[in-house]
Amino acid sequence: MTFYVIRRVFIGILLLFFMSAAFFALTRLTPGPPFSTGENPRAHQELVDRRLHNLGLDQPWYQQYPAYLNALVHGNLGDSYVNNVPVTTLLWQRVPNSVLLLGVSLIVSLLIAIPLGVFAATHQYSKVDTTTSVLSYVGISVPSFVLGIFLLLGGAVWLRHVTNGGFYFPLFGMHLNASTTDLGDLVWHMVLPVTSLAILSVAGFSRFMRASMLEVLHQDYVRTAKAKGLPARSVNYKHALRNAILPIVTLVALQTPQFVSGAIITEGIFSWPGMGLLAFQAALTRDYPVILGVVMLVAALTILFNLLADVAYAVVDPRIRY
Amino acid sequence: MHLGSRLRAVALASVIPFAIVACGPGGTPSSTIKEGGTLVYALDSDPVTFNPFETSTVPDIRANQFLWPNLYQADKNLSVVPDLAAGPPTVSTDLKTWTVKLRTDAKWSDGSPITSADVVATVHMQANAKLDTDASYDWSILTDPVSGVTAPDASTVVFTLKNPFAPFYANNLVGYVAPASVYANADPTKMRTFQQDKPTVTGGPFLFDTRVAGSEIDYKANPNYYLGKPHFAKVVLKIITNSTAAAQAVISGDVNWDPEITGAAIDTVKAATGVQSYTYPDLGYFDVRFNDRAMWVNKSKATLFGDVNVRRAFAYALDKNALVKAATDGHSTPMWGDIVPASAYYDDTAVVKYQQDIPKAKSLMDAAGWTVGSDGIRVKNGVKFSGKFFVRADKPQRVKAVQIMSEQLRTNLGMDLVPTPTDFKVFYAPIQAGNFDLALAGFGLTLDPDDYTTFSSSQLRPENSSSGSNWTGFVNAELDAAITAQRNDLKATAAETFAARKADFAKIEHILGDNVVSYFLWADNVGMAFNGVNGVVTGNNDSLNYADQGRNVQIFAQWSLVSPK
Numbered sequence: 027m028t029f030y031v032i033r034r035v036f037i038g039i040l041l042l043f044f045m046s047a048a049f050f051a052l053t054r055l056t057p058g059p060p061f062s063t064g065e066n067p068r069a070h071q072e073l074v075d076r077r078l079h080n081l082g083l084d085q086p087w088y089q090q091y092p093a094y095l096n097a098l099v100h101g102n103l104g105d106s107y108v109n110n111v112p113v114t115t116l117l118w119q120r121v122p123n124s125v126l127l128l129g130v131s132l133i134v135s136l137l138i139a140i141p142l143g144v145f146a147a148t149h150q151y152s153k154v155d156t157t158t159s160v161l162s163y164v165g166i167s168v169p170s171f172v173l174g175i176f177l178l179l180g181g182a183v184w185l186r187h188v189t190n191g192g193f194y195f196p197l198f199g200m201h202l203n204a205s206t207t208d209l210g211d212l213v214w215h216m217v218l219p220v221t222s223l224a225i226l227s228v229a230g231f232s233r234f235m236r237a238s239m240l241e242v243l244h245q246d247y248v249r250t251a252k253a254k255g256l257p258a259r260s261v262n263y264k265h266a267l268r269n270a271i272l273p274i275v276t277l278v279a280l281q282t283p284q285f286v287s288g289a290i291i292t293e294g295i296f297s298w299p300g301m302g303l304l305a306f307q308a309a310l311t312r313d314y315p316v317i318l319g320v321v322m323l324v325a326a327l328t329i330l331f332n333l334l335a336d337v338a339y340a341v342v343d344p345r346i347r348y
Numbered sequence: 349m350h351l352g353s354r355l356r357a358v359a360l361a362s363v364i365p366f367a368i369v370a371c372g373p374g375g376t377p378s379s380t381i382k383e384g385g386t387l388v389y390a391l392d393s394d395p396v397t398f399n400p401f402e403t404s405t406v407p408d409i410r411a412n413q414f415l416w417p418n419l420y421q422a423d424k425n426l427s428v429v430p431d432l433a434a435g436p437p438t439v440s441t442d443l444k445t446w447t448v449k450l451r452t453d454a455k456w457s458d459g460s461p462i463t464s465a466d467v468v469a470t471v472h473m474q475a476n477a478k479l480d481t482d483a484s485y486d487w488s489i490l491t492d493p494v495s496g497v498t499a500p501d502a503s504t505v506v507f508t509l510k511n512p513f514a515p516f517y518a519n520n521l522v523g524y525v526a527p528a529s530v531y532a533n534a535d536p537t538k539m540r541t542f543q544q545d546k547p548t549v550t551g552g553p554f555l556f557d558t559r560v561a562g563s564e565i566d567y568k569a570n571p572n573y574y575l576g577k578p579h580f581a582k583v584v585l586k587i588i589t590n591s592t593a594a595a596q597a598v599i600s601g602d603v604n605w606d607p608e609i610t611g612a613a614i615d616t617v618k619a620a621t622g623v624q625s626y627t628y629p630d631l632g633y634f635d636v637r638f639n640d641r642a643m644w645v646n647k648s649k650a651t652l653f654g655d656v657n658v659r660r661a662f663a664y665a666l667d668k669n670a671l672v673k674a675a676t677d678g679h680s681t682p683m684w685g686d687i688v689p690a691s692a693y694y695d696d697t698a699v700v701k702y703q704q705d706i707p708k709a710k711s712l713m714d715a716a717g718w719t720v721g722s723d724g725i726r727v728k729n730g731v732k733f734s735g736k737f738f739v740r741a742d743k744p745q746r747v748k749a750v751q752i753m754s755e756q757l758r759t760n761l762g763m764d765l766v767p768t769p770t771d772f773k774v775f776y777a778p779i780q781a782g783n784f785d786l787a788l789a790g791f792g793l794t795l796d797p798d799d800y801t802t803f804s805s806s807q808l809r810p811e812n813s814s815s816g817s818n819w820t821g822f823v824n825a826e827l828d829a830a831i832t833a834q835r836n837d838l839k840a841t842a843a844e845t846f847a848a849r850k851a852d853f854a855k856i857e858h859i860l861g862d863n864v865v866s867y868f869l870w871a872d873n874v875g876m877a878f879n880g881v882n883g884v885v886t887g888n889n890d891s892l893n894y895a896d897q898g899r900n901v902q903i904f905a906q907w908s909l910v911s912p913k
Contacts, residue, residue, distance in 0.1 A: 057774040076480065109396050110541045119561045175592060183596050197597045198588045204560045297589045299394075299562025307393065312773070 031337065038329040043095075045325050046318075050094055053314045054087035060107055060312040081107065098322070104315035108308075113319035116304060123200065124288040124300035131220045132278065132285070135227035140274065142228070143235025147243060147270075148262050158232060165229025174222045174295035181218045198297035219296040223289055235274060242270040272343060279335035283327035287320065380882055385912025386582040387881070390594040390606040394562050394587050397544040400524045401473060401531065404483040406897065410607060413898030414554040414567050414583055415547060416524040417454065417574075419467060420517070422899040424887035425692055426795050428518050431902060432462060432525055432574075434503070436842075443512035443838045448521065450503045454574040456527050456551045462574075464499035469528035471497045479536040487520065489513050512836045514849060518796035524898065527551065553578045553905040563587055579908035598877045599623055604909065607896050609875035611679055617877045624878040628891040629681040629688050629871035632792045634746065636662075636753070636867040637779065641821030645782030645810060651821075652735050652763075652785045657716040659864035663702035664709035665761045666753060672870045675749035680870035685857040687797045688871050690891040692846070698854035700861025706760050713761060726762040734764035735785035738778070741769035746788050749869065779819045780809050788869070791817070795899070797853060803860065804831045822865045830855040883907040 060083065078084045082093065097104060103113035146155040178197065186194035196202070196215045242248060243266055251261045288302025297303075301320060308316035340346045395411035397403060403412050418431040430436065434449040454462040474485035475493035490496025491508045498506050509516060527549045534542050547556055553575070554567035565585040569578045586603060588594040595613040597603040599620040609617055609625070617625045638653035653659050672682045681689065684699035718726035718733055726733040739750040750767045757763040765786065778784045791802060801807045805823040807816025834852035839845040860866065876892045878884055883906055886892055894900045 057771065077482075080480065110544060123562075178590070178593060179596070182593075183600070186600060197593045197600070197602060198590070199563055199586065201560075201563065203584065204558050204564050204566055293589075295590045295593070297587060297593060299560075299587070303562065303589060 027337075027340065031333070034333045034336070038326075038333065041329060042322070042326055046095060046098060046322060047091060049318055049321050050091050051087050053312075053317060054083075054090065056312070060314055094318075103319040103322070106308075106313050106316050108311050108313045108316075113315045116316060117301070117319060117323065120288070120299060120301045120304045121286055123298065124293070124302065125285045127216065127219055127293070127298055127300055128223065128285040128289060130216060131223035131227060132281065134220060135224040135231055136274075136278070138224070139228045139231030140235050140271070143232040144239050144262065144267060144270075146232065146236045147239035148258075150240065155236075158236075162229040162233050165225050166233070168226075170222065170226060170289070170291040171295065173225060174219075174292050177218050177222050178295060181221075200298060219289075219292050219298055222292050222296070231274065231277070234277060235270070238273050239266060239270040242266045245269075272339070275338060275342070276335045279331045279338065280328070282331045283324050286327055287324040381579055381908045382882075382910070382912050383579050383908070384581045385909040386584055387580040387605060387907075387909060388603045389583060389585045390588045390597060390603045391565075391585045392587075392589060392591070392594065392608065395565070398547045398556060399481075399539065399542055399544045400526050400547075401479065401539050401542075402481040402483060402544060404481070406608075409897045411565055411585060412524075413552070413901055414904055415550040415552040415556060416526065416898070416901070417462065417551045418523060418898070418901060419448065419525055420521045420523075421902065422522065422795050422894040424885055424891070424894050426690060426887065426891075426894060426899075427692060428522055428795065431900075432467075433521075437517065437521065439838060443836075444509045446507040446509065446516065446521075448505045448507070450505065451574065452503050454551065455572045456529075456549050457555050457570060457572060458527075458529075458549050459572065460527075460529065460549075461502070462525065462527075462551055463502040464505045465502070466528045467505045467525050468497050468499045469532035470524070470526045473526075473531055473534070473536060473539070476536045479539055481539050489516060489520070512838055514835055514838050514845065515796040515798040515800075519794055519798065522795055522899070525551070552901050554580075554583050557582070573905055575902055575905045578905040580904075581912070583904070595877070598879050601879045604879050604881050606875075606877045609877055610872070612677070614679060614873065614875040617875060622879065624881070624884060625875055626877070626886055626890045626892050627873050627875045628886075628889050628893065629690055630874045631688060631690070631794075631893050632790060633683045633686060633688065633871045634749075634788060634790045634869045635683070635686075636786055636869065637789045637819055638662075638786050638864070638866065639782065639784050639819075639821055640865060641782065644784070645821075648783070650731070652733055655716045656863055657712045658718070659867070660702070661709040661712035661716070661761060662757065662763070663864050663867055664705045664712065665757055665763075666702075666867075667704040668702070668869070671749065671752055671756075674752055676745050676870060676872070679873045680745075681873060682870050683868040685860060685868055686791070686793075686799050686802065686866075687853060687857065688793060690887065690889055690893055691797055692888075693797045693850050693853045695850065695854045695857065698857040700858060702864075709761055718762075720762050724758075724762055725764045732764060733762065735766070736768040737765040738768050738770050738775060738784060738787035740772045740775050740788075740790075742772055743790075746790075750788050782810055782819065782821060789819075798835060799856065800831050800835060803856070803865065804828055820865055822863065824859060824863065827856065827859045827865075830859065880910040881907055882910055 075084070082090055094104070103117070105112055106116055109116060142158055146158045149155050181195040182197040195218045200212060200215050202211050248261060248266050251265050286301055288300040288305060290302035290306045292298070293300045293302040294306060304316065305320045308320065391407055391410055393407040395407045396405065397408055398412060398415065400412055400416050403409050420428050420433055421431040423429045432450055432454055434451045437446045437448045439446050448467075450462070450464055450467070452461070456462055471487060472494060473479060475487035475490065477493070487493055487496070489509050491510050496508050500506060507516070530543070530549050545559070550556065550570070553570055553573045555570045557566040557568045559565045564587060567583040569581055571577045588597060588603070591610065591613050594603065594606050595609055595617050598606040599617060614625075614627055617623055618627070638659055639651045640654060640659070641651050642654040643650055653662070668682050672680055684701050687694045713726060718728045721727040721732065737750050737754055739746045741747065747767065747769050754765045754767050757765055775787075779787050779789070801817045803818055803820075803822070805812065805818070805828050807813045807818040808821060808823070809816045809819055811821075830852050834849050834856065837845060837848040837852060839848055876895070884892070884895070887894060895903055
């Protein structure tokens with residue numbers, strides 16, 4: 027196991043190295059200059075040239091890359107071209123907000139999806155199963171921007187209208203105002219974006235859970251447990267669920283890096299100051315260091331959580347040996 | 349410097365700002381003014397900086413507008429009026445020396461007086477060749493970036509110009525003033541990061557209070573503001589990244605002021621009750637910019653639109669009003685020149701309006717030697733009338749307009765103009781190099797309609813200028829003379845100056861239209877909406893351009909809330 031982990035870490039570092047080179051080259055090879063002056067046709071060429079020179083962007087990408095890699099190895103992601111502050115500062119401002127939003131939405135969606143998937147599997151072809159399936163497919167099919175806007179208009183506008191201002195959810199942001207530290211206010215602001223993200227996740231997770239549970243329920247050991255006369259509840263939840271949930275653990279582990287990358291569409295609709303919005307704005311303004319910072323952070327976390335998922339698999343399933 | 353009798357007053361504007369105060373903000377009766385409360389303002393993106401020298405994007409300018417005083421500012425009809433200045437500037441008999449007297453009651457937030465040294469230091473920094481920011485300043489008209497602006501006493505600033513320059517008033521004197529005590533000794537090469545998070549000394553109607561990155565910025569009323577403490581106790585800028593949410597927020601009253609409502613949200617806000625909403629043409633326009641040269645600059649191709657008859661045929665083949673309405677869903681104002689209707693210089697009789705006349709368009713193409721080929725596309729000397737119609741790929745309205753025009757021109761006239769959506773980062777490259785046939789371009793405008801950089805032959809890019817915006821290749825001595833005239837026409841009185849320049853601009857507009865140098869399309873209609881704000885006054889055509897992007901910051905001290913909370 028130790029050797030396996032060491033080998034995976036080594037491979038992960040190599041992978042990160044190749045990814046950094048690939049993404050670095052991609053950003054530099056995209057036509058046109060970076061940062062906002064490129065958008066302004068009246069910008070003095072002298073100004074643009076000077077800025078490009080100061081940032082070292084007047085050199086070929088392969089000459090810029092060693093300096094970037096050296097800084098990256100030392101934990102320096104560079105400075106934002108737009109905000110003129112270290113990328114790490116921007117990431118630290120936004121990562122907690124995205125982790126909070128996506129973490130809560132994941133917990134909520136798992137709390138709903140797992141029982142729903144188990145129930146659908148144990149009541150296969152029942153009305154509940156059929157209804158769950160239909161709703162799941164609807165949930166999977168609805169684009170996040172449509173769902174988000176509908177929730178915004180329904181939960182913040184329509185609800186306010188029908189209750190004459192008595193009950194509604196906020197239209198935007200994380201807090202009522204900058205000085206608010208009230209947890210209740212934060213939760214109130216999270217309701218709509220979390221609902222939006224959870225609906226999309228529940229649809230996927232519940233289908234996955236149902237399929238996994240059905241597969242386990244047809245295993246011999248489950249049949250044996252039933253033949254022994256164990257109650258259905260014990261068979262389903264004590265024997266079947268513990269095995270059926272393993273793939274979900276992997277799925278959750280692989281989705282965890284998304285907490286950091288944020289949810290671009292949902293954060294945009296609900297003005298949630300997270301990583302998704304930061305990455306989106308960086309892409310619009312071609313803020314290379316920020317784009318690369320987000321990509322490399324997510325890449326590193328994806329590799330890490332892949333490894334953790336595999337290790338966790340071995341821990342919880344004695345049959346697995348590395 | 350003794351200017352004495354050599355100076356003659358040039359009353360370039362006639363509005364006296366102090367008159368506004370007498371009858372309350374924006375003409376609102378004093379009895380309706382209520383003190384206190386928080387004005388909530390919607391900002392669509394997090395600003396980057398609070399350093400005025402670095403502000404270059406709209407969110408930056410909007411976030412900074414509450415903090416900095418202007419030397420001069422725009423009034424509701426975009427005329428230039430004093431802000432920190434005590435009155436209009438005086439200009440010497442040779443029209444090269446401009447003298448500005450400052451009001452003496454203005455103070456910075458640290459209590460020190462705002463003096464001519466601050467104005468001079470601001471100009472010196474802006475004109476410093478080493479200034480490293482994304483904002484661009486043009487003080488090249490001064491005889492020298494340092495000695496061209498001086499402060500003979502604490503309340504007098506003297507600008508010395510290389511030559512008479514009428515746009516100097518609107519283009520150079522309307523702008524922020526920053527405290528010399530903070531910025532004069534700052535390193536211009538490091539200005540980009542200097543006090544970008546929090547300014548220490550400001551002088552506008554509000555003071556910086558707190559900021560939560562990505563969420564909001566709070567300001568509090570400046571008790572030392574020279575018009576008196578603003579009626580709002582606080583201003584809170586909420587970062588609302590979704591336009592639907594922002595529009596709904598102003599309808600619900602969560603937001604008091606949304607400065608920019610566009611597209612379908614305009615209709616939603618207009619239909620709402622209890623919301624003051626205004627729609628008006630933006631300060632900018634879109635046009636089809638032809639390559640009017642005979643050949644591409646790299647000589648690889650003869651241009652399609654070098655012949656004026658072809659450009660006129662283009663104009664006669666289209667129904668501009670229907671085209672613009674279809675492309676923008678009616679959220680724009682058709683344009684026939686490069687002066688927006690909100691400008692006092694706009695003259696509807698000067699522009700040349702081409703009504704759709706397809707037979708005439710066809711005959712013009714025939715006259716130009718382009719005959720219809722077997723496939724319906726016109727041909728001349730064996731060369732098809734075929735080219736790329738460039739448009740920015742990220743602008744759906746513009747892409748739609750190009751698609752409509754291409755289709756109509758193919759059907760009506762036999763022009764094969766292929767819509768070519770292009771990433772904005774590379775969009776301008778072929779156009780600025782002069783190797784293109786036509787493109788749909790956009791231009792922002794300043795308070796002064798000076799179109800020197802866009803249409804003077806001295807600004808032909810790349811032939812005569814490396815930074816000019818005249819990409820058309822059009823050269824016309826009469827047009828150049830008219831453009832030069834409007835830049836030099838400074839007369840003894842404001843009325844005379846205005847009349848002379850308006851006549852110059854009328855001539856320019858006629859030449860541009862008659863030669864179809866560009867085919868002007870539209871100005872975007874923008875919406876501004878308020879909920880519970882007193883004192884808002886609109887200009888011509890309901891215009892509130894003056895109330896946006898720091899063009900007039902005194903209004904923030906004049907408006908008040910209907911129900912302060």
